[in-house]
Amino acid sequence: MLTHRFWAGLFALVPILGIGLYVIAVLGVGSVGGFSFAGLWLPENANPYANAIDHLFDLVHIICGVVLGVTTSILAYVVWRYADHPGRQAEPALYITHHTLLEWIWTAIPAAILVFLGFYQLQVWADNKMNRPMVMVEGQERAVEPSALVVGKQFGWEVYYPGPDGVLGTLDDQRVENELTVPVGRPVVLRVEAKDVLHSFAIPGLRVKQDVVPGMTQLVWFQVDRPGTYEILCMELCGWGHYKMRARMKAVAEGLEAEVQE
Numbered sequence: 348m349l350t351h352r353f354w355a356g357l358f359a360l361v362p363i364l365g366i367g368l369y370v371i372a373v374l375g376v377g378s379v380g381g382f383s384f385a386g387l388w389l390p391e392n393a394n395p396y397a398n399a400i401d402h403l404f405d406l407v408h409i410i411c412g413v414v415l416g417v418t419t420s421i422l423a424y425v426v427w428r429y430a431d432h433p434g435r436q437a438e439p440a441l442y443i444t445h446h447t448l449l450e451w452i453w454t455a456i457p458a459a460i461l462v463f464l465g466f467y468q469l470q471v472w473a474d475n476k477m478n479r480p481m482v483m484v485e486g487q488e489r490a491v492e493p494s495a496l497v498v499g500k501q502f503g504w505e506v507y508y509p510g511p512d513g514v515l516g517t518l519d520d521q522r523v524e525n526e527l528t529v530p531v532g533r534p535v536v537l538r539v540e541a542k543d544v545l546h547s548f549a550i551p552g553l554r555v556k557q558d559v560v561p562g563m564t565q566l567v568w569f570q571v572d573r574p575g576t577y578e579i580l581c582m583e584l585c586g587w588g589h590y591k592m593r594a595r596m597k598a599v600a601e602g603l604e605a606e607v608q609e
């Protein structure tokens with residue numbers, strides 16, 4: 348009797364804590380024992396390409412939150428209500444071992460949600476991963492060229508800028524460790540690569556995240572609308588020093604770029 352109440356209570360903690368912690372992080376107010384809840388959620392987005400990503404992120408979390416809340420609450424209730432009691436037999440109407448219609452329903456609903464999300468996000472994926480930003484050069488529309496090459500390695504980021512020849516990927520490239528500088532207010536394209544193992548190039552404040560694979564070249568693009576310093580992280584567990592793969596990205600007003608790089 349008491350045991351199943353205990354288990355039911357424990358199961359009930361899953362929706363309460365699972366959803367409650369999200370709400371606390373999103374609201375970001377209050378503190379417990381000196382630990383502040385501010386800043387637990389993502390930093391404010393500074394990349395206009397990523398507003399749609401934030402929208403998708405919220406949508407997916409709301410869908411998952413509702414499903415988690417409903418299913419785990421039902422589980423806790425069922426453990427509470429229908430646990431085994433000595434001497435009591437299951438009512439025949441409630442003794443269900445298989446229900447084909449129910450199986451169809453809880454397969455079809457998640458499938459429909461996934462298919463919906465798949466189509467719903469197509470344009471966002473295209474804008475962020477396929478359609479490179481274009482600029483007008485002498486009356487012609489051209490794709491923005493990468494302004495720097497970022498190479499992930501165990502454990503840090505090498506940043507290469509074009510040297511005096513103005514071409515990226517040549518012998519006179521300038522190398523800087525763990526510091527990237529980009530202009531604000533216009534599209535920036537970067538080439539990202541990995542030297543040794545899988546890494547993931549991420550700038551949380553811009554919602555940029557791209558896995559990098561040795562031997563492959565990827566392009567990422569974004570625009571920074573707020574000058575300042577942003578955190579660059581590796582989001583792929585890549586070895587013992589993974590936590591050290593922090594770098595800084597400085598977003599500066601046009602014209603100041605050269606000064607900062609020196």
Ligand SMILES: [Cu+2]
Pocket residue numbers: 499500545546547581582583584585589592
């Ligand atoms: Cu890494």
